Amino acid sequence: MIRAARTAFNDIWSPPFRSVFWKALGLTVLLLVVAWIGLNGLLSVVLVVPYPWLETLIAFVAGFGSIIMLAFLIAPITALIASLFLDDVADVVEDTHYPLDPAGHPLPMGAAMVQAAKFALVVVGVNIGVLLLALLPGINFIAFFVANGYLLGREYFELAALRHMTVEDVAELRRAKGAQVFLGGLIIAGFLAVPLLNLLTPLFATAFMVHLVKAIRAGRV
Numbered sequence: 001m002i003r004a005a006r007t008a009f010n011d012i013w014s015p016p017f018r019s020v021f022w023k024a025l026g027l028t029v030l031l032l033v034v035a036w037i038g039l040n041g042l043l044s045v046v047l048v049v050p051y052p053w054l055e056t057l058i059a060f061v062a063g064f065g066s067i068i069m070l071a072f073l074i075a076p077i078t079a080l081i082a083s084l085f086l087d088d089v090a091d092v093v094e095d096t097h098y099p100l101d102p103a104g105h106p107l108p109m110g111a112a113m114v115q116a117a118k119f120a121l122v123v124v125g126v127n128i129g130v131l132l133l134a135l136l137p138g139i140n141f142i143a144f145f146v147a148n149g150y151l152l153g154r155e156y157f158e159l160a161a162l163r164h165m166t167v168e169d170v171a172e173l174r175r176a177k178g179a180q181v182f183l184g185g186l187i188i189a190g191f192l193a194v195p196l197l198n199l200l201t202p203l204f205a206t207a208f209m210v211h212l213v214k215a216i217r218a219g220r221v
Contacts (some may be wrong), residue, residue, distance in 0.1 A: 008208035020088045028199050031077050039192050046187055081202040086159050089206040102165030145189050153185020160209040177216050184212050
Protein backbone atom coordinates (compact mmCIF):
# COMPACT_ATOMS: atom_id res chain seq x y z
CA MET A 1 0.00 0.00 0.00
CA ILE A 2 2.88 2.36 0.78
CA ARG A 3 4.32 1.52 -2.60
CA ALA A 4 1.01 2.41 -4.27
CA ALA A 5 0.91 5.74 -2.43
CA ARG A 6 4.51 6.55 -3.34
CA THR A 7 3.90 5.67 -6.99
CA ALA A 8 0.73 7.79 -7.08
CA PHE A 9 2.57 10.75 -5.57
CA ASN A 10 5.26 10.49 -8.24
CA ASP A 11 2.60 10.11 -10.93
CA ILE A 12 0.93 13.45 -10.27
CA TRP A 13 4.17 15.32 -11.00
CA SER A 14 5.01 13.35 -14.13
CA PRO A 15 4.77 14.85 -17.67
CA PRO A 16 1.73 12.73 -18.72
CA PHE A 17 -0.25 14.34 -15.89
CA ARG A 18 0.50 17.96 -16.76
CA SER A 19 -2.67 18.67 -18.70
CA VAL A 20 -5.09 17.19 -16.16
CA PHE A 21 -2.89 18.56 -13.33
CA TRP A 22 -3.48 22.19 -14.29
CA LYS A 23 -7.16 21.68 -15.11
CA ALA A 24 -7.91 19.95 -11.81
CA LEU A 25 -5.84 22.39 -9.76
CA GLY A 26 -7.40 25.42 -11.45
CA LEU A 27 -10.96 24.19 -10.94
CA THR A 28 -10.28 23.24 -7.32
CA VAL A 29 -8.89 26.70 -6.53
CA LEU A 30 -11.81 28.34 -8.35
CA LEU A 31 -14.41 26.41 -6.34
CA LEU A 32 -12.60 27.20 -3.08
CA VAL A 33 -12.53 30.90 -3.94
CA VAL A 34 -16.25 30.82 -4.74
CA ALA A 35 -16.91 29.02 -1.43
CA TRP A 36 -14.80 31.60 0.43
CA ILE A 37 -16.68 34.52 -1.14
CA GLY A 38 -20.00 32.84 -0.42
CA LEU A 39 -19.15 32.19 3.24
CA ASN A 40 -17.97 35.74 3.82
CA GLY A 41 -20.98 37.17 2.02
CA LEU A 42 -23.32 35.11 4.17
CA LEU A 43 -21.54 36.15 7.35
CA SER A 44 -21.66 39.84 6.38
CA VAL A 45 -25.46 39.58 6.02
CA VAL A 46 -26.09 37.58 9.18
CA LEU A 47 -23.64 39.28 11.53
CA VAL A 48 -24.95 42.85 11.65
CA VAL A 49 -24.68 44.73 14.97
CA PRO A 50 -25.23 48.41 15.91
CA TYR A 51 -21.71 48.95 17.29
CA PRO A 52 -18.86 49.37 14.73
CA TRP A 53 -16.15 48.11 17.09
CA LEU A 54 -18.14 44.97 17.90
CA GLU A 55 -18.90 44.41 14.21
CA THR A 56 -15.16 44.61 13.47
CA LEU A 57 -14.38 42.11 16.21
CA ILE A 58 -17.11 39.73 15.05
CA ALA A 59 -15.94 40.08 11.44
CA PHE A 60 -12.40 39.14 12.49
CA VAL A 61 -13.55 36.09 14.45
CA ALA A 62 -15.95 35.10 11.69
CA GLY A 63 -13.18 35.43 9.10
CA PHE A 64 -11.03 33.01 11.09
CA GLY A 65 -14.01 30.68 11.42
CA SER A 66 -14.64 30.77 7.68
CA ILE A 67 -11.05 29.67 7.09
CA ILE A 68 -11.65 26.64 9.31
CA MET A 69 -14.94 25.91 7.53
CA LEU A 70 -13.21 26.20 4.17
CA ALA A 71 -10.64 23.62 5.27
CA PHE A 72 -13.45 21.16 5.97
CA LEU A 73 -15.07 21.90 2.59
CA ILE A 74 -11.96 20.75 0.72
CA ALA A 75 -13.00 17.09 1.04
CA PRO A 76 -16.42 17.41 -0.68
CA ILE A 77 -15.04 19.83 -3.26
CA THR A 78 -12.27 17.43 -4.21
CA ALA A 79 -14.86 14.64 -4.47
CA LEU A 80 -16.70 16.67 -7.10
CA ILE A 81 -13.45 17.43 -8.94
CA ALA A 82 -12.54 13.75 -8.92
CA SER A 83 -15.77 12.87 -10.71
CA LEU A 84 -14.77 15.19 -13.56
CA PHE A 85 -11.19 14.02 -13.99
CA LEU A 86 -11.32 10.43 -12.76
CA ASP A 87 -11.13 8.82 -16.16
CA ASP A 88 -8.42 11.16 -17.40
CA VAL A 89 -6.25 10.32 -14.40
CA ALA A 90 -7.08 6.61 -14.45
CA ASP A 91 -6.31 6.36 -18.17
CA VAL A 92 -2.87 7.90 -17.68
CA VAL A 93 -2.07 5.61 -14.74
CA GLU A 94 -3.27 2.47 -16.51
CA ASP A 95 -1.54 3.32 -19.80
CA THR A 96 1.72 4.09 -17.99
CA HIS A 97 1.88 1.27 -15.44
CA TYR A 98 -0.49 -1.42 -16.73
CA PRO A 99 -0.36 -1.30 -20.55
CA LEU A 100 -1.00 -5.04 -20.90
CA ASP A 101 -4.13 -5.07 -18.72
CA PRO A 102 -7.62 -4.60 -20.21
CA ALA A 103 -8.47 -0.92 -20.49
CA GLY A 104 -11.02 0.47 -18.05
CA HIS A 105 -14.44 1.65 -19.18
CA PRO A 106 -15.17 5.31 -18.38
CA LEU A 107 -18.19 5.92 -16.17
CA PRO A 108 -21.07 7.80 -17.83
CA MET A 109 -20.69 11.48 -16.93
CA GLY A 110 -24.22 11.72 -15.56
CA ALA A 111 -23.85 8.70 -13.29
CA ALA A 112 -20.43 9.84 -12.10
CA MET A 113 -21.72 13.33 -11.27
CA VAL A 114 -24.77 12.01 -9.40
CA GLN A 115 -22.63 9.63 -7.34
CA ALA A 116 -20.09 12.35 -6.59
CA ALA A 117 -22.82 14.84 -5.63
CA LYS A 118 -24.41 12.37 -3.20
CA PHE A 119 -21.02 11.59 -1.73
CA ALA A 120 -20.14 15.28 -1.40
CA LEU A 121 -23.35 15.91 0.58
CA VAL A 122 -22.52 13.04 2.94
CA VAL A 123 -18.97 14.34 3.40
CA VAL A 124 -20.29 17.85 4.13
CA GLY A 125 -22.64 16.47 6.77
CA VAL A 126 -19.97 14.34 8.42
CA ASN A 127 -17.39 17.13 8.45
CA ILE A 128 -19.88 19.59 9.91
CA GLY A 129 -20.31 17.08 12.72
CA VAL A 130 -16.54 16.90 13.07
CA LEU A 131 -16.37 20.70 13.10
CA LEU A 132 -18.80 20.79 16.03
CA LEU A 133 -16.24 18.75 17.98
CA ALA A 134 -13.65 21.51 17.55
CA LEU A 135 -14.02 22.46 21.22
CA LEU A 136 -12.83 19.01 22.26
CA PRO A 137 -9.04 18.94 21.65
CA GLY A 138 -7.77 15.69 20.20
CA ILE A 139 -11.20 14.21 19.53
CA ASN A 140 -11.85 16.44 16.53
CA PHE A 141 -8.49 15.49 15.04
CA ILE A 142 -9.21 11.78 15.40
CA ALA A 143 -12.77 12.23 14.12
CA PHE A 144 -11.49 14.04 11.03
CA PHE A 145 -9.19 11.18 10.07
CA VAL A 146 -11.60 8.37 10.91
CA ALA A 147 -14.58 9.95 9.12
CA ASN A 148 -12.67 11.04 6.04
CA GLY A 149 -10.60 7.87 5.99
CA TYR A 150 -13.75 5.80 5.70
CA LEU A 151 -15.64 8.04 3.30
CA LEU A 152 -12.76 8.96 0.99
CA GLY A 153 -11.47 5.39 0.90
CA ARG A 154 -14.89 4.05 -0.03
CA GLU A 155 -15.63 6.70 -2.65
CA TYR A 156 -12.33 6.67 -4.50
CA PHE A 157 -12.09 2.88 -4.34
CA GLU A 158 -15.52 2.49 -5.89
CA LEU A 159 -14.86 5.09 -8.59
CA ALA A 160 -11.62 3.35 -9.59
CA ALA A 161 -13.02 -0.20 -9.38
CA LEU A 162 -16.20 0.58 -11.34
CA ARG A 163 -14.06 1.09 -14.43
CA HIS A 164 -13.45 -2.68 -14.48
CA MET A 165 -16.24 -4.28 -12.43
CA THR A 166 -19.98 -4.25 -11.94
CA VAL A 167 -21.58 -2.36 -9.04
CA GLU A 168 -22.36 -5.63 -7.26
CA ASP A 169 -18.81 -6.98 -7.66
CA VAL A 170 -17.32 -3.70 -6.46
CA ALA A 171 -19.52 -3.73 -3.33
CA GLU A 172 -18.54 -7.33 -2.59
CA LEU A 173 -14.83 -6.62 -3.09
CA ARG A 174 -15.03 -3.54 -0.87
CA ARG A 175 -16.64 -5.56 1.93
CA ALA A 176 -14.04 -8.30 1.59
CA LYS A 177 -11.15 -5.84 1.61
CA GLY A 178 -12.67 -3.30 3.99
CA ALA A 179 -9.52 -2.94 6.12
CA GLN A 180 -7.32 -2.23 3.12
CA VAL A 181 -9.81 0.27 1.70
CA PHE A 182 -10.04 2.05 5.06
CA LEU A 183 -6.26 2.22 5.41
CA GLY A 184 -6.11 3.59 1.89
CA GLY A 185 -8.67 6.20 2.91
CA LEU A 186 -6.53 7.17 5.91
CA ILE A 187 -3.60 7.79 3.57
CA ILE A 188 -5.83 10.04 1.44
CA ALA A 189 -7.07 11.83 4.58
CA GLY A 190 -3.43 12.39 5.60
CA PHE A 191 -2.74 13.90 2.18
CA LEU A 192 -5.86 16.04 2.56
CA ALA A 193 -4.60 17.38 5.89
CA VAL A 194 -1.45 18.92 4.36
CA PRO A 195 -2.05 22.60 3.45
CA LEU A 196 -1.61 23.50 -0.23
CA LEU A 197 -0.73 19.91 -1.10
CA ASN A 198 -4.36 19.02 -0.37
CA LEU A 199 -5.40 20.98 -3.46
CA LEU A 200 -4.05 18.02 -5.45
CA THR A 201 -6.12 15.47 -3.52
CA PRO A 202 -8.31 14.49 -6.52
CA LEU A 203 -5.23 13.59 -8.58
CA PHE A 204 -3.40 11.75 -5.82
CA ALA A 205 -6.45 9.91 -4.49
CA THR A 206 -7.56 8.73 -7.92
CA ALA A 207 -4.09 7.58 -8.97
CA PHE A 208 -3.55 5.91 -5.60
CA MET A 209 -6.82 4.01 -5.71
CA VAL A 210 -6.19 2.84 -9.28
CA HIS A 211 -2.92 1.32 -8.05
CA LEU A 212 -4.61 -0.12 -4.95
CA VAL A 213 -7.46 -1.68 -6.93
CA LYS A 214 -4.92 -3.27 -9.28
CA ALA A 215 -2.93 -4.61 -6.33
CA ILE A 216 -6.01 -6.01 -4.55
CA ARG A 217 -7.33 -7.73 -7.67
CA ALA A 218 -3.89 -9.21 -8.30
CA GLY A 219 -3.72 -10.52 -4.73
CA ARG A 220 -0.73 -8.37 -3.77
CA VAL A 221 -2.58 -6.62 -0.91
